[in-house]
Amino acid sequence: MALLEVKDLRTSFHTEDGIVGAVDGVSFSVEKGQTLGIVGESGSGKSVTCLTIMGLNAKRNTTSSGEAIWKGKNLLTTKPRELREIRGNDISMIFQDPMTSLNPVHTIGKQLIEAVQLHRDVSNRVARARSLELLKAVGIPYAERRIDDYPHQFSGGMRQRVMIAMALINDPDLPIADEPTTALDVTTQAQILTLMKRLQEEFGSAIIIITHDLGVVAETADDVLVMYGARVVEHASVEELFNRPQHPYTWGLIGSLPRLDIDVERLIQIPGQPPSLLRPPRGCRFHPRCSYVMEVCKTTVPELLPTQREPDHLQACHLDEETKDREAAKLLESMMAEAG
Amino acid sequence: MFRYLIRRILWAILLFIIITFVTFVIFFMGPNDPARAQCGGDQARPACLKLVTEHYGLNKPLYVQYWRFFDRLVVHQNLGYSYANGSSVNQTIAKAAPVTASLVFGGAVIWMMIALSLGVYSALRPRSLLDRTAMVFVLIGISAHPVWIGLIFEYVFGVKLGWTPIANYANFFGAPAGSGLPGGPWQWFYHMILPWFTFALLFAALYVRMVRANVMETLNEDFVRTARAKGAPERRILVSHVLRNALLPVVTMLGMDIGVALGGAVFTETVYQLPGLGQNLVVGIQANDFATVQGVVVFATVAILLFNLIVDVLYAWIDPRIRLA
DSSP states (O other): OOSEEEEEEEEEEEETTEEEEEEEEEEEEEOTTOEEEEEOOTTSSHHHHHHHHHTOSOSTTEEEEEEEEETTEETTTSOHHHHHHHBTTTEEEEOSOTTTSSOTTSOHHHHHHHHHHTTSOOOHHHHHHHHHHHHHHTTOTTHHHHTTSOGGGSOHHHHHHHHHHHHHTTOOSEEEEESTTTTSOHHHHHHHHHHHHHHHHHHTOOEEEEESOHHHHHHHOSEEEEEETTEEEEEEEHHHHHHSOOSHHHHHHHHTOOOSSSOOSSOOOOOSOOOOSSSOOSSSTTGGGOTTOOGGGGTSOOOOEEOSSOTTOEEOOOSOHHHHHHHHHHHHHHHHHHHO | OHHHHHHHHHHHHHHHHHHHHHHHHHHHHSSOOHHHHHTTGGGOOHHHHHHHHHHHTTTSOHHHHHHHHHHHHHHHOOOOBOTTTOOBHHHHHHHHHHHHHHHHHHHHHHHHHHHHHHHHHHHHSTTSHHHHHHHHHHHHHHHSOHHHHHHHHIIIIIIISOOSOSSOOOBTTOOOTTSOOOBSHHHHHHHHHHHHHHHHHHHHHHHHHHHHHHHHHHHTSHHHHHHHHHTOOHHHIIIIIIIHHHTHHHHHHHHHHHHHHTTOOHHHHHHTTOOSHHHHHHHHHHTTOHHHHHHHHHHHHHHHHHHHHHHHHHHHHHOHHHHTO
């Protein structure tokens, strides 16, 4: 049985300009010990998907429907009290910006101890010992001394380590990392990713990692969900996705990966703007930016269907599979050729 | 922390010198003639004028006069004697300051209670009925003049309903023996309740807005979402994560406002005939009593500087980013 099963999740925000459908019919599941990567550009609905599962959207002017089944319970209809018991204990979250995600007026020790004591009836001493253990596990030097420091005394990378420690402190079954490396510089990014991989092996948990960086996905994920305009456009194992990408948007993402080994005049980009979720394009939401656009794309929403070759590889595109395989092969070949 | 404190204290001393000098110069340049005031105004006899002028050194240059004033103030802690009736300004202030302090601190407690409850509640439920009502209250509190409010309160609660006295002050520690005046803690409270509310209203209105805005802003902070993701209940999030951060700027304002108000809440004191600093200030100005006015100004300056110092220390204590910087 899947650890978390999300079915037809929909979230919309009621704004002054109208209703914004931030998540529109997203389904996926996460197995024990598995890493799921969710990729997409800003505003594609990847963060909102996870915030909805956690029940962390602002209650006012947000409506959600669908199911998120966690151990037999639908998280969307769970009472706030029960949901609080799950949050931070079974499912935890690592946020994007470590500079602002820690409370500036409390020591990190206090914030870690709070995380423990919210879910375990233990003394301060025990909770503090646990906090120290985690700070050491995430590689904070001189943890015994630094536990009584305030967030502003830590660098960005160190704060993100603290956030990770906080997310893992209660041995959760599913930590969700929402762009955990976006706010960090490149060398720190690599350290944090390595750390997360090591900890996942140690703690044996599943992970959802949200990112706009395919590099991060390639490095960490087992399964990948590609989101575009509040919908899932492709869902496959990481090898499948990089060997036989089926959606023109995924091609764009792969094609626009910056390369260090060759000289390019400018970075390759997907033309056009991300779609407005207030008034999304009819039919396939990617069609205004797609260079393979056909008449049917403008009117009919493509369903998320398995490919013929690989039933676990889901994609939502009207192009026939032959064309897609050919185009994907061409793209990969050109990238290989460039790489020499 | 220690160095921070030293720096703050030195800064306060410098400010004290500057402010007293500036006020001294302003009074010095003013059109009033203290010698004439002391000798009975227009009927002053030349002999008296000469005596007084020499006694106070009024014919000496500005810097000498300031130095005499400063020396008397700092070395002897003496604010001088009233030009109007020769009484000690020290004593006048010692009598008036507790009245003003009663008014200001009691008022501050009331305005903070109103501001915190209304401000936090309307921040949690923006655009609710209570939030909108609170905003109307804010508008009234800011636009209504304390004298007008004082008169209305006196009429409604004092005259019509007869719940409270309409004026005068009662000493907290009991009235002077044989004076026949009311005294003691209960009488003090009973006489202060209307002045407190009158004085607190304007500040309550301003602070409701400030608390509401700060709490709303803090509720949107990332660390509040982190606390929710940890599984913290809303009440705990509000108390431990939101309020502590949202009230930092309120503490600064509170310290400054109390400092300023201690210089005399002129309007409220006048309406309720409270013999506080504000009333002494008004009487002093009308009587050309330079020494008394100067005394109140010096006292107000010290109060403001002292409360700023307290705020600085308090701020450093509650905000680790300042303490450890």
